[in-house]
Amino acid sequence: MPKFRIPGPLRSLSGGESTVSVEAADLRGAIERLDEKHPGFKSRLLDDQGEPRQFVNIYLNDEDIRLGAGLGARLSESDEISIVPAVAGGGG
Amino acid sequence: MARVQALRCRECGTEYQLQPTHVCEMCFGPLDVVYDYTEVKRVLSRERIEAGPPSMWRYRDLLPIPDDAPLVTLGEGFTPLVRAERLGTELGLRNLYLKNDTMNPTNSFKDRVVSVAVSWARAHGFETMACASTGNLAHSVAAYSARAGLEAYVFMPADIENAKVVSTAVYEPNVVAVRGNYDEVNRLCSQLAEEFPWAFCNINVRPFYAEGSKTLTFETAEQLGWRLPDEIVIPIGSGCQFVRHRRAAAELLDLGLVSGDRLPRLTGAQALGCAPVYNAWRDGTERVMPVRPDTIAKSIAIGNPSDGPYVVRIAKETGGVVEAVTEEEIVDAIRLLARTEGIFTETAGGVTLGVLAKLARAGRWNGDEVIVAYLTGHGLKTADALNGSAGGRRVEIDPTLKSFREVVAV
Numbered sequence: 001m002p003k004f005r006i007p008g009p010l011r012s013l014s015g016g017e018s019t020v021s022v023e024a025a026d027l028r029g030a031i032e033r034l035d036e037k038h039p040g041f042k043s044r045l046l047d048d049q050g051e052p053r054q055f056v057n058i059y060l061n062d063e064d065i066r067l068g069a070g071l072g073a074r075l076s077e078s079d080e081i082s083i084v085p086a087v088a089g090g091g092g
Numbered sequence: 093m094a095r096v097q098a099l100r101c102r103e104c105g106t107e108y109q110l111q112p113t114h115v116c117e118m119c120f121g122p123l124d125v126v127y128d129y130t131e132v133k134r135v136l137s138r139e140r141i142e143a144g145p146p147s148m149w150r151y152r153d154l155l156p157i158p159d160d161a162p163l164v165t166l167g168e169g170f171t172p173l174v175r176a177e178r179l180g181t182e183l184g185l186r187n188l189y190l191k192n193d194t195m196n197p198t199n200s201f202k203d204r205v206v207s208v209a210v211s212w213a214r215a216h217g218f219e220t221m222a223c224a225s226t227g228n229l230a231h232s233v234a235a236y237s238a239r240a241g242l243e244a245y246v247f248m249p250a251d252i253e254n255a256k257v258v259s260t261a262v263y264e265p266n267v268v269a270v271r272g273n274y275d276e277v278n279r280l281c282s283q284l285a286e287e288f289p290w291a292f293c294n295i296n297v298r299p300f301y302a303e304g305s306k307t308l309t310f311e312t313a314e315q316l317g318w319r320l321p322d323e324i325v326i327p328i329g330s331g332c333q334f335v336r337h338r339r340a341a342a343e344l345l346d347l348g349l350v351s352g353d354r355l356p357r358l359t360g361a362q363a364l365g366c367a368p369v370y371n372a373w374r375d376g377t378e379r380v381m382p383v384r385p386d387t388i389a390k391s392i393a394i395g396n397p398s399d400g401p402y403v404v405r406i407a408k409e410t411g412g413v414v415e416a417v418t419e420e421e422i423v424d425a426i427r428l429l430a431r432t433e434g435i436f437t438e439t440a441g442g443v444t445l446g447v448l449a450k451l452a453r454a455g456r457w458n459g460d461e462v463i464v465a466y467l468t469g470h471g472l473k474t475a476d477a478l479n480g481s482a483g484g485r486r487v488e489i490d491p492t493l494k495s496f497r498e499v500v501a502v
Contacts, residue, residue: 008286009117044120054401055120059279064382064396084282085115086398
């Protein structure tokens, strides 16, 4: 099953778990399943239009989803989805 | 009442105790340091600043280090503000100034932020410093960690300029070359910061670290005789320092340290080879879409800029713009600066000067405005970028008068 990596600031939602596996065909569906398992994730990750929030980076395996197929990206069994707060950097 | 009070989310306003964290748990927004300005105002004056040390620490009252904490300093900041008459003449600007931050201890403006970060981390019990860097930050973190007697782990893209690797390695930090670009290094470090009890300058201690950037604008105002310039041109990587310059100018105005009531126009400079903020500006949106960097200006080659949306907002709010230049314009600008003012800046400085020149030639200014460009890194860091195009005249002769007369023919 595709697996989410949960960052520290959101582990209060996942009962302290650092990874959560879900059954889903695409990324949007995976976020729906994640929210069903652990309510609160969807509103933290997506804005009112259903797009990723400004300060959230979502990576499918090692690829920023905004450089790829976005939330429509198809998932396979071994995929890993990382949620990483965007507010890092300033490291020129 | 303590002068440094809390951290506050820039987006939703949630407050947090002072601690090593950078992200709002409610909305993921960035956290900023909150000061008690009543307390700051009670003690701070132009006279107190002018009587301070000849470094950025003359502004300690506006930096987030406890009053009793020892500083980790190499004499950073209070760099020259140079009046650029010859460059100004070329560009039709009669009041052009250059803030020469290439003169810092490790030759980039990063020493300002790192001095704050390492001082804060040591005062709060950290034993190891770390950072994700395109080179300049790593160099600075390595030096200041050595100065403080702390361990250091510096993470850089594996393709970074050799000069930056060597000048970092000499301080004997743990240099971790990552097979990926800066954005990938940064993501790795965001994940490592949750696993290791280290002070990552640009991650978990970022709210404190970032404050050091303000001193560039504080000093500029002081060196102009306690007034703000009309416009400042600033290189944009992550956008982190750009945001701080707005805050710095606002603090100077609010505290009555400068006269006037208007923020300077803040203008951002990017390389077209990595221009996510410029793209958003051009498209009239604050939604900054990531890009894959491809530019010689590696120190600002950040494809997914954390403060990008704020740069667009602040440029618009203050009447500035965001502009971008080609690789050729970057090199031309480095040469123009060296030829006219005797200052050698790195490729990021070439971006800043390139944008300044481009805007000047396009008629943005009438010529009387007081304009300051921030030169944030030294040219020796990226000298390879000029291979084959350094300009000037080079001849080779035998060690004889005859040969000199024949070849040079003065």
